[in-house]
Amino acid sequence: MREFKTENIEVAYADNTIIKNLSIKIPIGKITTIIGPNGCGKSTLLKAIGRIMKTKNGAIYLDGKNIYELSSKDFARQLAILPQSPIAPEGLTARELVSYGRYAHQKGFGKPSEKDKEIVKWALEVTNLSELSEISVDNMSGGQRQRVWIAMALAQQTDMILLDEPTTYLDVAYQLEVLELLENLNKEHGCTIVMVLHDINMASRYADYLIALKNGNIVGTGTPKEVITKEMLREVYHIEADIMIEERTKKPTCISYRLNNRKIAVEAGIKKGIKVVG
Structure with missing residues (x-):
């Protein structure tokens, strides 16, 4: 993969436009993180490019082709996307779930080839899941489940993985486990990572x-x-940091922050057509 970009995209839910005229270029071979407050369009953008x-x-x-000109299988061979809080079919083992990642490379309803099995084995090893491969995903911790989903994405053998809030509902140790795994996949295996994160400091640290x-x-x-500046945090999050x-x-780290109540009042006034003074 040499290039991935959007040009003046508009994305809406029915008549509610969330993103308008947005153009970005994703750096290949890097970790890109999308940040912003709730409802700003982070997940919508990720879903659009995925x-x-x-x-x-x-x-x-x-790579110069409109993504809708690609077949579903061709697209899946180049890009994997993990939605927020994915749910696995009940009773699947880690190995079985990871093997689903090989679907884009299989013909018809054929059985997994030896190559498929080797790649699944490799994906489990890279994510430190080899010893848990026959354990039901239902019985795993949150961090372990996330690693299984990431392993499934790796089994697709794509150049890029998109992740929508991969650390949601995880405690800080599991958050670090998942983010360090993604960092390793990027640094050691050249995988381009694009993810949505809420935590500003985590985003800064790993992006x-x-x-x-x-x-x-x-x-x-x-x-x-x-990007992580006092001005940006004031504008985007309405905080003084x-x-x-x-x-x-x-990397920059926020060590203290408080609400900017005036900024909140001004923006609320603009929405209602009221001028805030003082």
Whole structure:
């Protein structure tokens, strides 16, 4: 994969436009994280570029081809997407679920080939699931289940994985486990990662590139140092933050923050047509 970009896309739920005229270019071989408040269009954008939601206008290009010109199998060979809180069929073992990732490479209803089995084995090994491969996914912890879904995506052998809030409902140790796994897949295996995260500090720590959204519009793009600023946090999240550069990672970290009540009042007034003074 050499290029992945959107050009002036518009995405809506019925008559409610969430994203309008949005153009982005995803850095290949990097970890990109989409951040922003609830309802800003993060998940909608991810679903659009993952072909789960169709755009009303504009286009999304994968190596120069509109993604809707690709067959479902061709698209699945190049890009895997994990939605928020996926649910596995009851009773499946980790190995069985991961093997579903080979569907895009199989013909008809044929049995898994030796190559398929080797790739499933590799995906389980990379995600440290070999010893749990015959355990039912139902009986796993949240962090283990997330690793199984990531292993399934790896079994697709795609160049890019999209993840919608992969750390939701996980405690901090499992969050770190999942994010460090994704970081390793990027650094060691060259996988392009695009994910949505709520936690600003986690996003800064693990991303090479950030996209900050507000009301379906891009407010900032670039490295964590370029995007995680007092001005961006005030504009996007309505908070006043103290930011430091963490010594080990050299990434910005919010060490203290509070609500900017005036900013909230101004935006509420704009929506109602009221001018806020003072």
